[in-house]
Amino acid sequence: MAEVKRMTQTQLVRELAGNLGVNNKIAKQFVESYAAVAVRETKKNGVFVIPGIGRLVRVERKARIGRNPATGEPIKIPAKKVVKFRVAKAVKDSIVPPKKK
Numbered sequence: 001m002a003e004v005k006r007m008t009q010t011q012l013v014r015e016l017a018g019n020l021g022v023n024n025k026i027a028k029q030f031v032e033s034y035a036a037v038a039v040r041e042t043k044k045n046g047v048f049v050i051p052g053i054g055r056l057v058r059v060e061r062k063a064r065i066g067r068n069p070a071t072g073e074p075i076k077i078p079a080k081k082v083v084k085f086r087v088a089k090a091v092k093d094s095i096v097p098p099k100k101k
Contacts, residue, residue, distance in 0.1 A: 058081055
């Protein structure tokens with residue numbers, strides 16, 4: 001299977017700088033600032049909407065009983081908070097078109 005090439009932060013910064021007509025330093029500050037705001041707001045409010053893309057959501061997971069796969073022994077998994085990303089429907093439909101009936 002061929003290795004998938006994904007966009008690096010540097011490539012993202014260069015593309016933003018080119019599209020907005022600013023230098024790379026300002027574009028990088030924008031990316032870092034946007035990420036910091038997303039983390040801060042998700043921590044504070046439990047949700048951060050990225051317009052046109054989706055939302056970061058903090059979710060509470062309940063405590064549950066799991067199994068050790070090696071021994072099959074039941075173990076207690078404590079409650080915890082996790083962060084999930086929910087993709088906007090428009091984005092999902094544009095990347096993976098819905099099946100036609």
